[in-house]
Amino acid sequence: MFAEAFSIAFQFADVFAFLILAAAGLAIIFGMMGIINMAHGEFITCGIYVTVIAVQHGVPLPLAQALGAVSAGLVGIALERTIIRHLYHRPLDSILATWGISLMVTQGMLIVLGSSWQGIGTPLGSFKVGDYTFSAYRLVLFGAAVGVLAGLYLIFMRTGYGVMARATMQNAAMAKALGVRTERMYAISFGLGAALAGLCGALYAPTMTLIPTMGITFIIESFVTVVVGGANVLLGTAPAGILLAIVRTALNAWYGQIAGQIGLLITVIIVIRILPEGVSGWLSRRER
Amino acid sequence: MSMLRKLNGPQTMGNSRAFWAGFVAMLAIALLYPAVSDPYDVGNVAYLLIFTLTALGLSLMWGYTGMFSFGQTAFFGVAGYSYGVISINLAASGAMTLLCLLGAIAVAALFALLLGYFLIYGRVSGVFFGIVTFATTLALAAFFGQTAGPEWAIGQARFNGFNGMIGMPPLELPWSGDVIVLEGNALYYFVLGLLLVIYLGLRVLVNSRFGNVLVAIREDPLRTELLGYDVRKYQLVAFVIGSSLAALSGGLYTAWGQFIPPASMGLPAAAMPIIWVAFSGRQDLTATMVGTFLLLLMFQTITVYSQQYALILMGFLLLLTVLLVPSGFVYGIARSLSLIGRRDKPGPEPVLRAGAEGPSS
Numbered sequence: 001m002f003a004e005a006f007s008i009a010f011q012f013a014d015v016f017a018f019l020i021l022a023a024a025g026l027a028i029i030f031g032m033m034g035i036i037n038m039a040h041g042e043f044i045t046c047g048i049y050v051t052v053i054a055v056q057h058g059v060p061l062p063l064a065q066a067l068g069a070v071s072a073g074l075v076g077i078a079l080e081r082t083i084i085r086h087l088y089h090r091p092l093d094s095i096l097a098t099w100g101i102s103l104m105v106t107q108g109m110l111i112v113l114g115s116s117w118q119g120i121g122t123p124l125g126s127f128k129v130g131d132y133t134f135s136a137y138r139l140v141l142f143g144a145a146v147g148v149l150a151g152l153y154l155i156f157m158r159t160g161y162g163v164m165a166r167a168t169m170q171n172a173a174m175a176k177a178l179g180v181r182t183e184r185m186y187a188i189s190f191g192l193g194a195a196l197a198g199l200c201g202a203l204y205a206p207t208m209t210l211i212p213t214m215g216i217t218f219i220i221e222s223f224v225t226v227v228v229g230g231a232n233v234l235l236g237t238a239p240a241g242i243l244l245a246i247v248r249t250a251l252n253a254w255y256g257q258i259a260g261q262i263g264l265l266i267t268v269i270i271v272i273r274i275l276p277e278g279v280s281g282w283l284s285r286r287e288r
Numbered sequence: 289m290s291m292l293r294k295l296n297g298p299q300t301m302g303n304s305r306a307f308w309a310g311f312v313a314m315l316a317i318a319l320l321y322p323a324v325s326d327p328y329d330v331g332n333v334a335y336l337l338i339f340t341l342t343a344l345g346l347s348l349m350w351g352y353t354g355m356f357s358f359g360q361t362a363f364f365g366v367a368g369y370s371y372g373v374i375s376i377n378l379a380a381s382g383a384m385t386l387l388c389l390l391g392a393i394a395v396a397a398l399f400a401l402l403l404g405y406f407l408i409y410g411r412v413s414g415v416f417f418g419i420v421t422f423a424t425t426l427a428l429a430a431f432f433g434q435t436a437g438p439e440w441a442i443g444q445a446r447f448n449g450f451n452g453m454i455g456m457p458p459l460e461l462p463w464s465g466d467v468i469v470l471e472g473n474a475l476y477y478f479v480l481g482l483l484l485v486i487y488l489g490l491r492v493l494v495n496s497r498f499g500n501v502l503v504a505i506r507e508d509p510l511r512t513e514l515l516g517y518d519v520r521k522y523q524l525v526a527f528v529i530g531s532s533l534a535a536l537s538g539g540l541y542t543a544w545g546q547f548i549p550p551a552s553m554g555l556p557a558a559a560m561p562i563i564w565v566a567f568s569g570r571q572d573l574t575a576t577m578v579g580t581f582l583l584l585l586m587f588q589t590i591t592v593y594s595q596q597y598a599l600i601l602m603g604f605l606l607l608l609t610v611l612l613v614p615s616g617f618v619y620g621i622a623r624s625l626s627l628i629g630r631r632d633k634p635g636p637e638p639v640l641r642a643g644a645e646g647p648s649s
Contacts, residue, residue, distance in 0.1 A: 036415050086611065091415050092356055096566055097610040103559055103603030107596040216555060220426050223419050258434050265427045268420060269403070273410035 003130025014138050016245035017145035022218040023225035024148050025197030030226055031233040032169050032189040034091050038099035041215025043194045046072045047201025055120045068202030069195045076194020080187050109212035122206045144203055149238055224268045230278020239279045297495025301572045301622055327472045334476040336584045337483055338540045343564045343580035345533030351570030352494055353526040354506035358422035360534040360561040361553045367396040367535035368548035372456040377443040383462045389539045396535030397528055404527040408520050429554030452549030459543045490573050502526055556599055563606045569619020579618035
């Protein structure tokens with residue numbers, strides 16, 4: 001009985017971690033600047049490849065994963081400085097631009113890197129509860145997801161950057177008038193979002209087969225979580241993750257992966273029918 | 289005849305006599321084209337024309353109404369699979385195949401109505417509209433991709449997972465006691481005729497009272513609503529019409545190749561309609577039609593050498609469009625040409641300018 005309960009909790013934690021890690025970077029960028037980054041999947045892919053290449057050159061896995069996140073972040077800042085900053089007042093055009101980039105990067109990688117690579121294998125082995133075997137690494141992923149949420153909370157609520165970033169998010173013109181360098185806030189936030197996407201890729205790198213189009217594996221889940229969460233990352237992402245993870249775990253268990261994915265989609269459509277501003281919009285309205 | 293007067297109006301470019309003279313000349317060239325070309329090329333051009341229908345639908349939704357839908361390939365695919373399921377199970381032939389095509393479009397339109405109801409009446413707009421339709425498209429592609437086993441079939445029609453559904457009949461047209469199979473030249477004229485009717489029909493639609501309300505919604509939904517229009521009803525109708533045009537494309541495509549794979553819905557296919565329409569100029573039907581055809585032709589020419597390079601070029605064109613000419617290249621060129629021609633007699637500025645920089649609705 002305990003084993004069954006643990007199994008369900010474990011699967012829930014696994015799905016929750018996937019949703020949160022996949023969505024965090026997208027949510028930061030969307031929450032800060034109202035931009036949906038269609039190249040999100042490519043930042044994830046960047047994290048994956050950097051991690052795998054580093055590991056194949058003998059770098060220990062945790063360090064390689066940090067490298068993956070940092071390099072995705074740097075690419076993000078470069079992209080923000082060159083292209084995204086021209087598009088802040090045109091959210092729709094920013095979608096198109098990032099999509100163009102996404103298409104170019106994916107196909108370019110297919111040409112440069114070929115269709116598939118050797119993976120690096122999942123570390124940490126497995127453990128048993130009752131008759132069930134569980135991968136220990138999945139618990140690490142869950143821990144990382146919780147860590148990312150806690151880290152974001154600390155960064156945005158307890159640091160000078162966080163205060164200025166939130167000020168920029170609420171009223172960019174006013175923040176600028178008060179001396180906040182909003183341009184820099186946007187660049188850092190975009191970089192942070194890209195780095196989190198890279199981190200997601202880095203963390204899942206050991207569990208996946210490597211193909212250049214793998215970023216797409218994360219796309220539906222990340223978009224769906226951000227839509228349900230709404231514009232406020234700090235308030236919305238975690239509850240959205242919990243809600244969607246419950247739906248997904250149940251559907252996965254009964255009908256399989258694809259039912260889980262379609263279930264997510266139907267949940268989203270129903271949620272935005274009821275709460276057009278997502279969970280965070282609803283929560284912040286209740287507070288008022 | 290008041291319908292015909294609506295062919296010209298504030299919502300379409302090319303209202304002059306010179307434009308229509310050029311239009312008739314182009315039509316004549318298109319009609320004569322099979323006489324001077326070989327059947328393979330003609331079939332190929334028919335294939336390209338099929339996709340311009342999807343683009344026209346997106347132009348109506350996105351360019352005229354301001355609804356950014358990523359869902360064109362979803363409806364394309366749903367109609368394709370529906371055509372397969374219906375026609376295979378009925379073992380359709382003759383005029384029956386055309387009814388199957390209509391049935392397939394009806395299925396996709398119903399799906400658009402359902403999705404559109406939840407999104408539009410849920411007041412989902414702008415970026416979120418794009419995201420949800422995009423996620424829907426990807427989820428459908430993933431769903432059809434995993435239908436490999438024999439248990440995934442409706443009647444006689446097997447879905448075949450990633451490989452796609454095969455074995456549906458081509459379209460057949462009864463013609464004075466005989467039956468014409470729509471392939472090669474016959475298909476070309478059929479598609480050309482459809483495109484002509486739909487293009488002219490859409491011109492009448494956008495210049496009519498209905499179309500003016502759509503453009504008003506694009507410019508400012510709130511103000512339109514305050515003027516007493518039920519914005520959601522108009523949006524839903526535009527969404528269903530636009531999606532049905534994608535469905536028509538999908539049905540024709542499936543009948544043309546007797547094949548529909550899930551890859552026709554997923555990435556990178558889902559990106560294509562957006563690129564065609566954005567590059568061409570979404571707020572004008574003519575620009576969309578011309579630009580889409582040219583892009584498709586170019587894409588196909590390069591794909592022969594490398595599909596990856598062709599897709600990179602498409603991504604690059606999208607980026608260039610956004611950074612340099614947000615209202616679209618063909619639209620921008622046509623606009624500057626018409627301004628040059630009009631320099632001697634300055635007319636009034638169009639009331640509703642392209643809303644590329646305005647807030648999306």
